[in-house]
Structures are given as C-alpha cells and as structure tokens.
Amino acid sequence: MGQEHAAHLPGSKGVLRGDRQRRPRPDRAAAGARERRRQRRGRRARADRARAARADGAAHESLNVPVVQVEGLARRYGEREALSDVSLRLQSGQTLVVFGPNGAGKTTLLRVLATLLRPHAGSVEVLGAPLPQQAWSVRGRIGLLGHEPLLYRELTARENLRFHARLHRVKLSRVDELLERLGLDGRADEPLRTLSRGMVQRAAVARAVLHEPELLLLDEPRANLDPAAIELVEPLIGPAPGRTRVICSHDPHGGISEADQVLGLRAGCVALLRERARVSVEEIAGLYR
Numbered sequence: 001m002g003q004e005h006a007a008h009l010p011g012s013k014g015v016l017r018g019d020r021q022r023r024p025r026p027d028r029a030a031a032g033a034r035e036r037r038r039q040r041r042g043r044r045a046r047a048d049r050a051r052a053a054r055a056d057g058a059a060h061e062s063l064n065v066p067v068v069q070v071e072g073l074a075r076r077y078g079e080r081e082a083l084s085d086v087s088l089r090l091q092s093g094q095t096l097v098v099f100g101p102n103g104a105g106k107t108t109l110l111r112v113l114a115t116l117l118r119p120h121a122g123s124v125e126v127l128g129a130p131l132p133q134q135a136w137s138v139r140g141r142i143g144l145l146g147h148e149p150l151l152y153r154e155l156t157a158r159e160n161l162r163f164h165a166r167l168h169r170v171k172l173s174r175v176d177e178l179l180e181r182l183g184l185d186g187r188a189d190e191p192l193r194t195l196s197r198g199m200v201q202r203a204a205v206a207r208a209v210l211h212e213p214e215l216l217l218l219d220e221p222r223a224n225l226d227p228a229a230i231e232l233v234e235p236l237i238g239p240a241p242g243r244t245r246v247i248c249s250h251d252p253h254g255g256i257s258e259a260d261q262v263l264g265l266r267a268g269c270v271a272l273l274r275e276r277a278r279v280s281v282e283e284i285a286g287l288y289r
C-alpha cells in the first residue's frame with residue numbers, strides 16, 4: 001500500500017515519510033479498530049446495565065418495596081446448617097441489629113445479603129433484586145464491612161482505596177477526603193501490614209462506604225476502634241436518610257439503641273424478631289445463656 005493510502009487508515013495520521021517502523025500495518029489497524037469497537041460495545045452494555053439497575057432502584061423506592069426481603073432462607077456449609085428458615089423484611093432507611101452467640105449465623109446472613117454466599121433454600125431479595133440471579137445489578141449499591149478488612153496488606157491504605165474507587169468509578173478525591181475524615185492521612189502511604197488493628201479497621205470502614213452504598217452491612221463495625229475513632233466513623237456508618245443498615249453486634253445496650261428492628265439468632269434459627277420498642281436488654285442477654 002502506498003503512503004497516500006496509508007494516510008487514510010485509522011490511526012495513521014501523522015505517519016512520516018520514510019518512518020516505516022512507526023507506520024501501522026493494515027491488519028494491526030483493523031484489529032485495533034475491532035478492539036475499540038468491542039470496548040465501546042462493552043462500555044455501552046455496562047452503562048445500559050447500570051441505567052437498568054438505577055431504574056430498578058427508583059422503582060423499588062417508589063413502590064415501597066423492602067430493601068431486604070428474606071423468606072425461609074437456609075444456608076449450609078457442607079453438612080452444617082448455618083441458617084435455617086430465616087425470614088425478615090427491612091424497609092428503606094431502617095436499621096436491623098442482629099444478635100446471637102458465636103456461631104449463631106450472623107456473619108453468614110450478612111454474607112448472603114452481600115451476594116457473597118448463595119442461599120441454599122428460600123428466597124432473598126436485596127434492593128429489589130432476587131439473589132443470586134440478579135446479584136450483579138445490586139453489588140455496586142451494597143457496602144460490606146466484615147470481620148476481614150478486604151484490603152491488600154502489602155498496599156497502602158491510599159492505594160487500596162484508589163483501587164476500589166476505580167472499581168466503583170468513584171472520584172479519587174473521595175479517597176483523600178475519607179482518609180482525612182478518618183484521621184488516616186498521616187499514615188495513608190505506609191503498607192497496611194504496618195498499621196495497627198484500629199487503623200486497619202478505619203481503612204476498612206473507608207472501603208465499605210467509598211461508593212456511598214444504599215445498603216450497609218456491618219459486622220461488629222466498631223471492633224478495635226478507640227472512642228475517638230468511633231466518633232469519626234459515626235457519620236459514615238451511622239443512621240442517615242436513604243441508608244439502610246444490617247449490623248451484627250454483641251453489645252445489647254449499644255445495639256438496641258441504634259436498632260429499628262432486632263433479630264436474635266440461635267444456632268441458625270430466628271429466636272427473636274421484633275421492633276426495638278418491644279425488646280429488652282434482658283431478652284438479648286438471654287440469647288447468650
């Protein structure tokens with residue numbers, strides 16, 4: 001192909017006469033164009049899915065569909081039944097606090113709601129999406145703060161959060177804002193493995209709320225935090241309009257005070273499910289006897 005033709009190929013603008021090695025080969029140029037078309041299609045499909053998910057979200061709010069609706073949920077690990085016949089509903093803006101002794105199934109419930117574990121029986125809907133079928137459509141609207149920080153130990157807090165910001169298409173300035181609000185900016189550029197447990201927990205809080213999720217799933221969220229840190233995290237994980245929360249707790253007084261509904265689990269079964277006003281601290285204590 002002569003150079004006058006090469007000048008019309010996509011990407012060939014500015015090819016210099018005699019600069020043979022920099023001239024794109026036609027097969028490469030066509031492959032490049034195909035790849036760009038494929039990427040554009042991928043971006044359009046992702047945008048369509050996100051639009052559909054937002055429309056679903058808006059529909060579920062306007063119809064007053066519960067943010068969490070669970071019916072007859074069961075989940076096993078091998079032979080061990082971790083949850084059996086659990087049913088509950090949670091409306092937008094409400095907080096459900098889950099109590100129960102070690103091994104009662106609290107974390108398992110949170111992981112099912114976070115779309116990380118499939119239900120083995122029963123039905124689970126989160127933000128209007130049935131799980132696991134439509135898990136993809138709601139993952140970006142859920143924030144999970146678990147027992148594990150879900151952060152890379154070799155990366156710094158800032159690098160970890162920037163990684164998650166890119167995944168959620170969140171502005172990188174939000175990372176700096178959160179690091180400052182959580183009092184981590186002085187240590188944000190050291191590997192996570194060199195930070196104290198409380199500092200790592202602060203970084204984990206930042207990760208969970210980075211994308212301002214509508215549903216927050218918090219597993220003992222104040223574990224390892226000092227009183228000053230508890231105050232700092234409060235605006236980020238505390239009650240807020242449009243923020244629905246499920247919190248696992250071992251603190252009857254503190255837990256009841258922030259609950260709209262209280263769930264007590266025992267050996268994977270619902271032992272108690274009631275509005276806060278109708279639950280006493282003694283009843284919660286009774287779950288542990």
Ligand SMILES: Nc1ncnc2c1ncn2[C@@H]1O[C@H](COP(=O)(O)OP(=O)(O)OP(=O)(O)O)[C@@H](O)[C@H]1O
Nearest residue numbers: 077080081082100101102103104105106107108109
């Ligand atoms: N990955 C796993 N593999 C096998 N069994 C598991 C697994 N995770 C949890 N289990 C079991 O499932 C049951 C419920 O565990 P889960 O972690 O949900 O309890 P929990 O209420 O969160 O307890 P804790 O208060 O100690 O955090 C327990 O018997 C536990 O041993």
Ligand SMILES: [Mg+2]
Nearest residue numbers: 106107147219
């Ligand atoms: Mg747990």
